Amino acid sequence: MAKVGLFFATDTGNTRKVAKMIKxxxxxxxxxxxxxxxxxxxxxQQYDSLIFGTPTLGDGELPDTLLEFMPTLESVSFSGKTVALYGLGDQEGYPDEFVDALGILYKKLKKLGATFVGSWPNDGYEFEKSKALVDDAFVGLVIDQDNQADLTGERVEEWLEQVKPLLLKEAVAG
Ligand SMILES: Cc1cc2nc3c(=O)[nH]c(=O)nc-3n(C[C@H](O)[C@H](O)[C@H](O)COP(=O)(O)O)c2cc1C
Known part of the structure; x- marks a missing residue:
């Protein structure tokens, strides 16, 4: 079995594309x-280390496919699991709801007992509001394929430098 499970939702394929870059x-x-x-x-349930990826859709909402997945998610205990998150959004189109789904997902998983790694600085993005901010940092990696696709590769790489050892270490120790 793999050490890390990456679970993603996607509407138009960007979040899947980033999942493949991570892989x-x-x-x-x-x-x-x-x-x-x-x-x-x-x-x-079988993973001690998990990555979740989601776009924000609607007006700052989770995608329908992730909403439909919620009962499944809620049936799992996340205590003892290490979780890293990434979210896709459009800072120019939705500056008041930028990557809100990332924040919504974080709150759900926190309630379910997850331990998080991989918060991400908000420098380099221009937006007004985001539910994905805790103490001025994003709760996970933020990718904007609509406006900053050229930065995606380096953002993924930099984030994984921090997150990958933590996910793999937990899996070995767990
Ligand atoms: C109908 C629609 C609503 C969206 N709403 C938001 C939003 O509220 N906040 C945000 O940051 N991005 C929003 N976006 C941008 C998407 O999150 C972004 O395009 C993302 O890359 C899509 O990922 P996907 O291809 O995996 O579905 C919206 C996009 C669409 C098409």
């Missing part, structure tokens, strides 16, 4: 990707 930075067999439309509670 490329791991060794073969270290990480397994799951679209939430097909994932089960058993698949979630």
């Amino acid at each position: 490329k930075q791991f060794e073969e067999g270290e990480i397994q990707l799951y679209n939430v439309t097909k994932a089960t509670a058993e698949e979630l």
Whole structure:
């Protein structure tokens, strides 16, 4: 079994694309990707280290596929699990709801007992408000494919430098 499970939701494919970029930075067999439309509670439960990725849709909302996945998510205990999050959004189109879904997901998983790694500075983004901020830092990696696609590769790489050892270490120790 892979050490890290990455579960993502996507509407137009950007969040899947970033999931694949993340996968490329791991060794073969270290990480397994799951679209939430097909994932089960058993698949979630088996991992001590998890990554979740989601776009923000509607007006600062979770995508429908992730909403539908919520009962599955809520059936799993996250205590003892290490979780890293990433979120996609559009800072120019939605400056008052920028990556809100990342913040909504963080709150849900926090209630379920998850331990988080991989917060991310908000420098380099221009927006008014975001539910994904805690103490001025984003609760996970923030990607804007609509306006800053050229920065995505380096953002993913930099974030993983910090997050990857923590996810792999937890898996070994766990
Ligand atoms: C209908 C619609 C609503 C959106 N609402 C938001 C929003 O409230 N906040 C935000 O940051 N981005 C918003 N976005 C931008 C998406 O999050 C962004 O395009 C993302 O890359 C889509 O990822 P996906 O291809 O994985 O679905 C919206 C996009 C669409 C099409």
